Amino acid sequence: MPNAHASDVAAGPATDLIETDFPSLARRPAPRPTGAANPYPLLRHFLVVVLPVLALALTGLLIASVHALSTIAERVYEADAAGRHVSMAAIVGTAAPDALEAIAGGRFPEPADAARTQALLAEKAEMFSLTCVALIAPAGTAYVNEGPACPALGRERRKDIVAYIADQLSTHDARLFKAIEQPIPAWLVASVVPGAGGPVVIATLQASTPLDEVIGASIMSWIGGLGLALVVAVGIALFLVAQTQNEIDRRSETLSSARDRIARFVSRHVRTSALGPERARRSDCTVLFMDIRDFSSFAETASPDATAALVTTIAGIGFAAVEAHGGDVDRLIGDGLIARFDGPDRIDRAFDAAAEILRRTAAARTARGVGIGLMDGEVVEATIAVGDRADATILGRTVNVCARLCGTARAGEIVASVALVPPSTCRLVDAGTETLTLKGHRDPVSAHRLRLTFGAPAGRMPAAAHEAPSRGRPLGAGAGVAIRGRAVETLPREV
Secondary structure (H helix, E strand, O other), rough: OOOOOOHHHHOOOHHHHHHOOOHHHHHHOOOOOOOOOOOOHHHHHHHHHHHHHHHHHHHHHHOOOOOOOHHHHHHHHHHHHHHHHHHHHHHHHHOHHHHHHHOOOOOOOOHHHHHHHHHHOOOHHHOOOOEEEEEEEEOOOOOEEEEOOOOOOHHHHHHHHHHHHHOOOOOOOEEEEEEEOOOOEEEEEEEEEEEOOEEEEEEEEEHHHHHHHHHHHHHHHHHHHHHHHHHHHHHHHHHHHHHHHHHHHHHHHHHHHHHHHHOOOOOOOHHHHHHHHOOOEEEEEEEEEEEEEEEEHHHOOOOOHHHHHHHHHHHHHHHHHHHHHOOEEEEEOOOOEEEEEEOOOOHHHHHHHHHHHHHHHHHHHHOOOOOEEEEEEEEEEEEEOOOOOEEEEEOOOOHHHHHHHHHOOOOOOOEOOOOOOOOOHEEEEEEEEEEEOOOOOOEEEEEEEEOOOOOOOOOOOOOOOOOOOOOOOOOOOEEEEOOEEEEHHHHHHOO
């Protein structure tokens, strides 16, 4: 009755077996593929690196803007005052030419001319809100001044100022701008203007406090507008960077999740090959083939659910055993799988995994048993690409022979090359050694059939006879064989 255990298979899925017999493996999270990087921390770099640098740059820009606007305002005032100086010189030259000529020549004008000149200067001082206006000889030897702040200057102080102005304005068309604090905070502008009797220096002094207030208000309005625009720009940039970081995180999470899901379908070696250069290489490993015996007859009569449950249960047992013993499942092949074991103790671990598969399959009372083939040798790791599809696998004689050995194994048997010696902890018995002629291989292969023994305690093999069987024919009932110094018990062959 081929469907006798279908209910048992459906009732005992692979997940239950794995959780019961391999709890540490069941709790282990799915491995993340090698090379799955963390999301790029764009927002953190922006906040830690870009934003401080940007803040310093913007602060420097605002300070430079304040200085530039203040300098521009002073230069504009200086140019405007120089224009007024030319106008004053023209008025004085018309109304009091003798006084202007005397000053240009370095002489003090006559009292009447000086009084007329002071009246004209007082009128201009009131018109332009000037605290002092002065006509000075280029050499500083004579001057006439007028204005509310001029009388407060002592004689010596006026002489010092006049001498300073004359020294600074030693060239034609030269101008002087200076902020002074005494007698009051004021801006001093002096320039050399031509006259009928020669060049003359005109100096004006204007209180700077009202000017500073007006200029400060203008600068603050400009800087405030510029600063607000920059803050808005930085805020928009921060928002966009945050949105970009969210998109990077989302896509990275999606990519990592997709990699994790895809990684379930491929082995560790396939993931490594996919992330590395696509170059074929040779390596030594132990290959394990597992296949469900007489699966076709079961699938013909069993329901689709029972068929899928059988494959799922046995595949789960195979995966768990291979992973638990340090192997790597290369791929599922229909109702079987192919796995590889690497490292110096790979043969022992492959036998342990194979024995574990047989024991767990028997304990699960599946409708069909499994046969296992083991072979150790050199394999070719290669990536096979056709069109837009690619796959990484192992190839070569070792793989082919292992598949043929698996095909000759009966249910509950391990067929392995005689060169492979099982460890004593496997509790395996030798059911016979024979020479197999495998399809596609010219040279025959000597292999021995191994089965589980349930009577021997773990870690000890049963006692064996000392007589080795003849090569090329199966062992008889009760016979014993010594394989490379290790004694194993033999059982009669099942029919």
